[in-house]
Every structure is written in structure tokens, then in C-alpha cells.
Amino acid sequence: MIPAKFAPVLFGFILSGLMSCIVSGIATFRALxxxxPFMEAWMTSWMFSWMVAFPTVLVVAPIARRIVAAIVSAPKT
Incomplete structure (x- = not known):
């Protein structure tokens, strides 16, 4: 098991992997x-996309959380 302190990084890793897989698959399908050879082109695109997406998610996620927090109202207690 992975220690809980790594949960945010693991979440970003999995999220970026899934999202880049889906988006690169759609983009590759449309481009071809x-x-x-769809699968070969898709996997190549996906690996490159994931290398960009993972660090981007780690940097952008905290910014997105702050923006969302500024937009939504806090629950009243």
C-alpha cells in the first residue's frame, strides 16, 4: 500500500492518465x-500527453480549488 500522504499526487497521476487517455484517443481518431494504425498512434499520443498532463494537474489543481472556493458559498452552520 501507498502511504496516505501521497494521495494527492496519486490522485493527480490517475486523473491525468485517464483524462489524457480519453482526450488523446478522441483527437487521434479524428486526426486519422x-x-x-489507430492503436499505435493513440498510444504514442497518450504517452506524450500524459507526460504533459501529470505535472500540469499537480500545478493547476490547487489553483482550480481556490477559484472554486471563491465562487461557491460555504455551507452555513
Whole structure:
């Protein structure tokens, strides 16, 4: 098991992996337009996308949390 202190990094790793997989798959499919070796092109695109997405998520997530906190109202106690 991984210690709980690494949960935010692990969350970012998994989230960025899933999101980059989906987005690169859609973009690759559209770019190839049904022509060419889809799986090979997709996996290549995905690995590059994930290398960009993971550090981006780690940097952008705290900013996004602050923006959301400023937009939503806190629950009243």
C-alpha cells in the first residue's frame, strides 16, 4: 500500500492518465479519420500527453480549488 500522504499526487497521476487517455484517443481518431494504425498512434499520443498532463494537474489543481472556493458559498452552520 501507498502511504496516505501521497494521495494527492496519486490522485493527480490517475486523473491525468485517464483524462489524457480519453482526450488523446478522441483527437487521434479524428486526426486519422479512420485511416492508419489507430492503436499505435493513440498510444504514442497518450504517452506524450500524459507526460504533459501529470505535472500540469499537480500545478493547476490547487489553483482550480481556490477559484472554486471563491465562487461557491460555504455551507452555513
Amino acid at each position: 479519420d479512420g485511416n492508419g
